[in-house]
Amino acid sequence: SAKTIAIANQKGGVGKTTTSINLAASLAKKRKKVLIVDSDPQGNASSGVGVKTRNLEKHLYHAYTGGDIDLSDICQKTSFTNLEILPSNIDLVAAEIELIDVPSRESRLKNILSSFTDKYDYIIIDCPPSLGLLTINALTASDSVLIPMQCEYFAMEGLAQLINTIRSVKKSFNKTLFIEGLLLTMFDSRNNLTHQVSDELKKHFSKQLFKTAIPRNVRLSECPSHGKTIFDYDPKSTGGEAYSKLANEFLKNQR
Amino acid sequence: SAKTIAIANQKGGVGKTTTSINLAASLAKKRKKVLIVDSDPQGNASSGVGVKTRNLEKHLYHAYTGGDIDLSDICQKTSFTNLEILPSNIDLVAAEIELIDVPSRESRLKNILSSFTDKYDYIIIDCPPSLGLLTINALTASDSVLIPMQCEYFAMEGLAQLINTIRSVKKSFNKTLFIEGLLLTMFDSRNNLTHQVSDELKKHFSKQLFKTAIPRNVRLSECPSHGKTIFDYDPKSTGGEAYSKLANEFLKNQR
Ligand SMILES: Nc1ncnc2c1ncn2[C@@H]1O[C@H](COP(=O)(O)OP(=O)(O)OP(=O)(O)O)[C@@H](O)[C@H]1O
Numbered sequence: 286s287a288k289t290i291a292i293a294n295q296k297g298g299v300g301k302t303t304t305s306i307n308l309a310a311s312l313a314k315k316r317k318k319v320l321i322v323d324s325d326p327q328g329n330a331s332s333g334v335g336v337k338t339r340n341l342e343k344h345l346y347h348a349y350t351g352g353d354i355d356l357s358d359i360c361q362k363t364s365f366t367n368l369e370i371l372p373s374n375i376d377l378v379a380a381e382i383e384l385i386d387v388p389s390r391e392s393r394l395k396n397i398l399s400s401f402t403d404k405y406d407y408i409i410i411d412c413p414p415s416l417g418l419l420t421i422n423a424l425t426a427s428d429s430v431l432i433p434m435q436c437e438y439f440a441m442e443g444l445a446q447l448i449n450t451i452r453s454v455k456k457s458f459n460k461t462l463f464i465e466g467l468l469l470t471m472f473d474s475r476n477n478l479t480h481q482v483s484d485e486l487k488k489h490f491s492k493q494l495f496k497t498a499i500p501r502n503v504r505l506s507e508c509p510s511h512g513k514t515i516f517d518y519d520p521k522s523t524g525g526e527a528y529s530k531l532a533n534e535f536l537k538n539q540r
Numbered sequence: 541s542a543k544t545i546a547i548a549n550q551k552g553g554v555g556k557t558t559t560s561i562n563l564a565a566s567l568a569k570k571r572k573k574v575l576i577v578d579s580d581p582q583g584n585a586s587s588g589v590g591v592k593t594r595n596l597e598k599h600l601y602h603a604y605t606g607g608d609i610d611l612s613d614i615c616q617k618t619s620f621t622n623l624e625i626l627p628s629n630i631d632l633v634a635a636e637i638e639l640i641d642v643p644s645r646e647s648r649l650k651n652i653l654s655s656f657t658d659k660y661d662y663i664i665i666d667c668p669p670s671l672g673l674l675t676i677n678a679l680t681a682s683d684s685v686l687i688p689m690q691c692e693y694f695a696m697e698g699l700a701q702l703i704n705t706i707r708s709v710k711k712s713f714n715k716t717l718f719i720e721g722l723l724l725t726m727f728d729s730r731n732n733l734t735h736q737v738s739d740e741l742k743k744h745f746s747k748q749l750f751k752t753a754i755p756r757n758v759r760l761s762e763c764p765s766h767g768k769t770i771f772d773y774d775p776k777s778t779g780g781e782a783y784s785k786l787a788n789e790f791l792k793n794q795r
């Protein structure tokens with residue numbers, strides 16, 4: 286059954302969606318069957334792989350709240366072989382409010398995904414920039430969590446809080462949850478602050494820091510407007526090479 | 541009484557906090573009395589002006605939920621003349637859940653700030669990266685909303701949703717709410733995508749787009765780690781000059 290990884294960090298704009306799409310695509314390129322679960326009401330992972338989020342008939346909100354709708358066709362194929370998506374749009378905002386009074390509200394996503402785990406090798410969950418119920422559900426449904434980190438002051442500030450939240454989900458809802466790794470994103474080797482923050486992370490999280498860092502590369506921010514992954518848009522770019530290297534390092538760590 | 545402006549955009553990492561702090565500081569430098577309200581549980585605006593958010597005795601969460609605590613000393617002075625802050629920390633996350641069942645939950649912040657408006661010329665509210673109750677409260681409490689925009693595809697995607705939310709708050713809770721302006725942030729004139737997106741915004745929002753754009757400038761991301769505004773850290777930087785120009789344009793628009 287599939288290994289499930291949450292891509293989470295409540296700090297906004299650190300590269301959660303870019304990492305979800307391109308790590309998933311890189312694994313799919315290496316012939317793994319991969320599902321991206323878009324757990325962010327912004328629907329960026331969905332539109333980033335070409336889904337028209339406005340006119341979606343079935344999406345994650347329906348799975349969270351939907352009684353006995355047929356879930357079998359909720360996952361969509363993408364233009365990328367071996368890569369599928371469970372899409373979302375802004376309606377998902379309502380799920381967070383509607384879940385408040387539901388018993389075992391933290392494990393709704395885990396139950397939804399249990400019917401999919403046999404179809405895929407990996408399930409990657411893109412989280413919103415918050416530590417609310419949607420992220421808690423993703424952490425409860427996952428085997429591990431990958432933390433994208435910008436080398437900036439505000440991003441460092443939130444890390445302790447994120448680690449606390451992971452620990453409390455592990456204690457209360459998901460005993461086997463662990464940190465897959467911290468991934469440095471938008472890494473700019475010419476900038477002092479980048480080195481100060483990355484040195485700090487190496488000091489405190491050396492075992493959990495991926496050796497691969499993702500450089501700042503404009504090609505990564507261009508590809509979603511074409512609904513393409515970096516591997517369809519510009520595989521030889523520094524961004525494309527980095528996500529390919531990350532997938533290799535990730536797969537090596539699985540052994 | 542004070543003019544209140546919400547700095548809002550549900551897209552993460554677009555420069556909401558950086559704009560809240562440095563626009564507020566630039567107005568304070570021009571002898572306006574300014575209060576920053578940190579309405580984001582990440583507490584970045586608070587720590588960015590030097591507040592130690594971990595050991596805060598009184599902060600915004602207490603005002604949202606606190607019975608009859610004395611609010612008179614909840615606002616703290618900063619090291620910057622004429623600039624004060626109503627701080628926050630992660631406890632504020634609980635306010636969003638506790639407000640769900642409270643009548644007129646959308647106007648809690650408006651009521652809190654009503655006791656402050658006589659002390660300040662401007663109140664700037666930094667919003668979290670979401671369209672939940674904390675942001676709805678900020679929009680209900682504000683005269684206008686300033687929208688920081690990165691020139692990137694995902695940031696454009698969310699704009700229609702943000703405008704919809706502003707319209708529905710205007711209709712239901714705050715009849716006089718208007719858009720103060722769209723502010724281009726992290727503007728990199730060498731990059732094609734930046735020009736494509738900014739041309740698109742000029743086409744559809746020409747009247748609401750600030751003429752001032754904030755360039756990408758590493759000095760802006762360095763100053764929060766020293767608890768300083770850009771005007772104490774490096775006023776002559778391109779980032780400092782841009783926020784000073786923005787304040788001039790903003791004040792001119794008030795006439
Ligand atoms: N390595 C990179 N180089 C250049 N641009 C990048 C890189 N990674 C991401 N971006 C761009 O930076 C912006 C933020 O990235 P992204 O949207 O993936 O972050 P996020 O953490 O998912 O944001 P949110 O918190 O809103 O969900 C996007 O416009 C994206 O295209």
Ligand SMILES: Nc1ncnc2c1ncn2[C@@H]1O[C@H](COP(=O)(O)OP(=O)(O)OP(=O)(O)O)[C@@H](O)[C@H]1O
Pocket residue numbers: 295296297298414437438439440551552553554555556557558559580584667668669725726727754755756757758760761762779
């Ligand atoms: N013009 C700029 N040039 C360079 N770096 C910037 C600029 N504006 C902001 N930054 C940096 O980019 C990151 C994102 O900015 P900021 O935290 O202000 O955005 P935000 O919208 O408040 O994020 P969130 O959605 O998490 O609240 C921060 O690390 C900040 O220091």
Ligand SMILES: [Mg+2]
Pocket residue numbers: 301302303325329412413
């Ligand atoms: Mg995202």
Ligand SMILES: [Mg+2]
Pocket residue numbers: 556557558580584666667668
């Ligand atoms: Mg912020």
